[in-house]
Each structure stands twice: as C-alpha cells, then as structure tokens.
Amino acid sequence: MKILVSVKRVVDFNVKIRVKTDQSGVETAGVKFSMNPFDEIAVEEAVRLKEQGVASEIVAVSIGPAAAQETIRMALALGADRGIHVKTDDEIQPLAVAKILARIVAAEAPQIVLLGKQAIDDDSNQTGQMLAGLLGWPQGTFASRVGVLDGELEVTREIDGGLETVMLKLPAIVTTDLRLNSPRYASLPNIMKAKKKPLAVTSPAELGADAAPRLKTLKVEDPPVRTGGVKVADVAELVSKLRNEAKVL
Amino acid sequence: MTVLILAEPSQGEVKPATLSTITAARAIGGDIHVLVAGAGIAAAAEAASRAEGVAKVLAADDAIYGHALPETIATLVASLAPCCSHVLAPATTFGKNVLPRAAALLDVAQISDIIAVVSPDTFKRPIYAANAIATVQSLDAIKLITVRNTAFAAAPASGGSASIEPVAAAGDPGLSRFLGAQLAKSERPELSSARIVVSGGRGLGSGENFKIIEALADKLGAAVGASRAAVDAGFVPNDLQVGQTGKAVAPELYIAIGISGAIQHLAGMKDSKVIVAINKDAEAPIFQVSDYYLVADLFQAVPELTKALS
Numbered sequence: 424m425k426i427l428v429s430v431k432r433v434v435d436f437n438v439k440i441r442v443k444t445d446q447s448g449v450e451t452a453g454v455k456f457s458m459n460p461f462d463e464i465a466v467e468e469a470v471r472l473k474e475q476g477v478a479s480e481i482v483a484v485s486i487g488p489a490a491a492q493e494t495i496r497m498a499l500a501l502g503a504d505r506g507i508h509v510k511t512d513d514e515i516q517p518l519a520v521a522k523i524l525a526r527i528v529a530a531e532a533p534q535i536v537l538l539g540k541q542a543i544d545d546d547s548n549q550t551g552q553m554l555a556g557l558l559g560w561p562q563g564t565f566a567s568r569v570g571v572l573d574g575e576l577e578v579t580r581e582i583d584g585g586l587e588t589v590m591l592k593l594p595a596i597v598t599t600d601l602r603l604n605s606p607r608y609a610s611l612p613n614i615m616k617a618k619k620k621p622l623a624v625t626s627p628a629e630l631g632a633d634a635a636p637r638l639k640t641l642k643v644e645d646p647p648v649r650t651g652g653v654k655v656a657d658v659a660e661l662v663s664k665l666r667n668e669a670k671v672l
Numbered sequence: 673m674t675v676l677i678l679a680e681p682s683q684g685e686v687k688p689a690t691l692s693t694i695t696a697a698r699a700i701g702g703d704i705h706v707l708v709a710g711a712g713i714a715a716a717a718e719a720a721s722r723a724e725g726v727a728k729v730l731a732a733d734d735a736i737y738g739h740a741l742p743e744t745i746a747t748l749v750a751s752l753a754p755c756c757s758h759v760l761a762p763a764t765t766f767g768k769n770v771l772p773r774a775a776a777l778l779d780v781a782q783i784s785d786i787i788a789v790v791s792p793d794t795f796k797r798p799i800y801a802a803n804a805i806a807t808v809q810s811l812d813a814i815k816l817i818t819v820r821n822t823a824f825a826a827a828p829a830s831g832g833s834a835s836i837e838p839v840a841a842a843g844d845p846g847l848s849r850f851l852g853a854q855l856a857k858s859e860r861p862e863l864s865s866a867r868i869v870v871s872g873g874r875g876l877g878s879g880e881n882f883k884i885i886e887a888l889a890d891k892l893g894a895a896v897g898a899s900r901a902a903v904d905a906g907f908v909p910n911d912l913q914v915g916q917t918g919k920a921v922a923p924e925l926y927i928a929i930g931i932s933g934a935i936q937h938l939a940g941m942k943d944s945k946v947i948v949a950i951n952k953d954a955e956a957p958i959f960q961v962s963d964y965y966l967v968a969d970l971f972q973a974v975p976e977l978t979k980a981l982s
Contacts, residue, residue, distance in 0.1 A: 434800070436935075436936070439803075440803035440804055449800060449803075449804050461917075516781060517781070518775065518776065518779075518780070518781050518782075521776060543916065544799065544800060545799050546784065546785065546798065546799055546800070546801065546916065547782070547784045548768050548772070548784055549772035549775070549782050550772075552742065552768075552769065552770075552771075552773040553772045553773065553776035553782075554776070555742075555743075555776075556746060556772070556773035556774070556775070556776030559845065560847065561743055561847035562742055562769075562773065562848075564742075564768070564769050577851070580765075581910050582765040582766070582853075582911070583764050583765045583919075584855045584856060584862075585853060585855035585909070585911055586853065586854045586855075586911075587850070587853040587854075588851040588852050588853070589848050589849065589850055590849050590851055591847065591848045592848070600910065600917075601900070601903070601904065602903070602904075602910055637780065637812050638783065638808045638810055638811065639808065639809045639811060640806050641794065641807045641808065641809055642807045643799070643804050643806045643807075644804065645804065646798070646804065646805050646942075649942060649947075649960075651960060652949075652960075652961075652963050652964055654959075654964075654966075654967070655964050655966050656966075657968075658976045659980065661948065661977065662977065662980045662981065664964050665925070665948070669963065669964070671868075671924050671925040671945070671946050672892075672981070
C-alpha cells in the first residue's frame, strides 16, 4: 500500500521567537528552519510500516516556498521514496492545506495519510482532521500506536485521562503524537541518495485547490511577561511566603 | 446571534471545560445553546440546562455517540451549525479531534485555542508555543472555535433553567469503531482544572521517584503534572504532560520540581497565578517565570516540604 506523508518547514524548536516590531508576525529572516517535529514522527512511522512490509511506497508532500524542498529532501533522506512540492509563497492556512492534500490524495490514491498532529509554528492542530472530513475518511488523531490488522487500521490515541483504541476502515488519516516513535537520524549516505530521488513540483492553482485564507491576522504581539521571582533560602521560607505573602496555602 | 457549544462528554455532570467554554460564549454574546451528544445522556443534558447563561440544550441521545467518535459527532455538529453564528468547543483532546472535521464539512476555517474574545469575529490565540499572541479575524459566516479553558473562568454550574430539546442522530458513516480505553484511575483532581498542580521533570530521574511528587500533591490536594522530558523518558504517562504539546494549565499554585523550564513547558503553565520552582541548577530558566524559587536538591527539599505542610 501507498502512504502519503505531509511535512512542514517550520522555525526550529530551539529558536527563540521574536515578534516583529511592526506586529505583523514573527521574525523569520536569518532564523534556522527544520522539519516540524511531529511530521518527523509521521515520516518515521511511514518508514517503519514500509520496513514491516505493510507499505510499499512513501510519498512526502510539502506546501510552501522554494525552501520547502529542503524539508522534502529530509523526508527522502529518512526513507520516503519520492516527493511532491506544492510551491507557493502565499500564506496557506489549515483548511487550504487540507484542500491541497485532498487533491493530491485523489491523484495518488494512498491507503494511509500520516500527518503531524500540529505544527509548532501556528499550533493549530487542524489539518489531519480537516483532510479526513473533506475525504470522508476515518481519522486516528494523536496516535501513540498504529497497526494494520485484517485490512483495518488499529490506532491507539492519546486522550485526556489516558489512552483509547479505535479501529478504522482503510483508507484512513493518522495524526502523530509524541510517543508514537523516536525518529531516526538521516545518515550522510542517505542524505546524498535523497538528492537523486524524484521530486515533482506543482502549485495550488495547478491542482485546482482553493487556497484562499479565511482568517486575517490583525497583529502579533509578545505575550505578557512575568516579572522575575524571589529566591528563597530554604523550605521553611518557601512555606512561609506561600502562606503569608502569596496566600495560596 | 446564536452560539452553539459542543459539550465535553461526561457521565452526568457538566465538565469544567464546558463551563469555561460557556464563559467564552458569553463574551461573544447572543443566545447560548449547548449540544450534549452521547448514549444515555439524560442526566448530562439536565446538568447542562442548569448552567448559568444557557438558553437551550440540544440532546442527541444515541448509541452512535456513545464513544465520542469524531466521524459521527462532526457530522452532527455540521448538520446543526447552520443555526448559528458560532460553534465553540473546549480545546480538549475531544474538541480538538471533532471540531476541525466539522469545520471542513462546513467549508469554514477553525480558530484554535482562543484565549480572549476581542469582538464577535476577532479573537486572540497563542502561537509558537505561546511565545507570541496573534489577534485573528474570521472572514467566515460561521465561526468554529476551540477555547483554551484556562483562559476563561468556569461559568456557574447552577442558576440556569434552559429548555432541553431532543435532536435526532445525524447518521453513522460506519468508518470507525471503538475498541477500548485505558483511563488512569486517580483520586486526585483533574489536571486541567485543579487549584494546585505539582509537576515533576527529568530531574526526578525515574518513574519510581515520582512518588515524592505524588506525596506532595496528595498533601496539597493537588493534581500531578509532568514535563515533556519526563514523559519522553517514560517516567509517567503522556496524559500528565503540561506544555505546548500537552495540556495548558493555569492553577492558583503551580509547583515545578526538577523541571528546567523548556519553552514548550512554559507554554503550558506560565498563566498560573503563583509559580514555585525547585531545582538544583541555579541557572534553570524556570526561575525566570517563578514567583518563588528554591535552589536545592529536590530529593531533600520535596520530602521536607511535604513534611512542613503536615
């Protein structure tokens, strides 16, 4: 079976975020970018399903500017077989991402689409669920375990208060949570090999997908800053401060 | 203007997450309708009808809603949404699972995890692990929104007397079925609504050592939380995780023990009223957001603190 994996290029999780002075967004010039960590987990899971003989081909998709190809190459280095770059310099919001992916799904006919549960830039946590809705497919979100059983997909999900297991008819959508796996590192030989793997380039218009934004960002601000704290010498002082000053005990 | 709220599934009461969502709906304005979907939900619908500010409860009582499968509930939400200017759900794993699917069925955007209502079409939400706050305006006719519960006080659970109206099930597409759940049994309060939270991090060194966190939490009647590092290391289950990728909490008192204070952890707890940190590293970043901090070996300080509270 074929697996489609979507990967997003985001500001690296180690970068200290700075809001632009004109409040139009966050500073992205001269900042390190990398693959969204949840998408790395999605790629890893696809590669493991291929290693288990469940999947036969892995297609990695990214939507974004020219530099998104670096993220696709990373997915190829990790084990994806080929890439699709949906090139655009416009802001693409989750509903538009889902519509673009739906067009690619129609053309590629994968049995499973694996996505990260959220991107660490906009923190929306929407795309996988939206894609499932558009396609009329079942969804296994926040997955911590995935297995194919008798033509169905068994997904264990991280939910408030514990875990839940559901059976999904194939084809299905899966979004990844942290504990699904620990992604491997790309080896140098594999990074070199990835440069020769096929990578097709298309665009939202070519796919006939409506990518119009539905939300307008009016401004982006710094969060309120907490003022520095008081160092206490020992447990006794801490208890006294909490009782008499903060009055929370 | 009518705001429809998708209630968090419950065993007969109104969940605090739903009550917080009601407060967000009141900030938007208009009539508030609450959709209670499940199997055998008479008591839950009754409880929702007593919450202050609710005008009507829609009760979708059907076996297909018994396990809160998104494939069935999103279909129901999408079928009811045209009544309304807004559809709100708590930003719990339930709300996050169902609402975006309903948004896609309606061909509208979703605004995730709002922390403030600026106007009926404009909201504030955290981005980049709450290192920036975006103000976003919706251009859609129906606004689908998930609400960060810690940003809105719970509406009173009594004082209302809404009518209860049964709604027919919207059909089961037969795409998925529920196999089972392993839910942590705990006498402690729920993490996202506890008055006090005691969290442990990588500094605990093992799951076994979390006992000292639990002992302190029980002394305080607190919930237990954990950093992502502690979850990744396998010390505790993921549902205890506080942070960008876990739960957002804002208790009156948050005690961070053996937690260095990675950005992604701070994103989930920095709205707490009073923050206390105990760490042996004098340079731990968590101290920069703490009201009180103690540089000490946690294996001595935490049992001592538990004892001092006796």
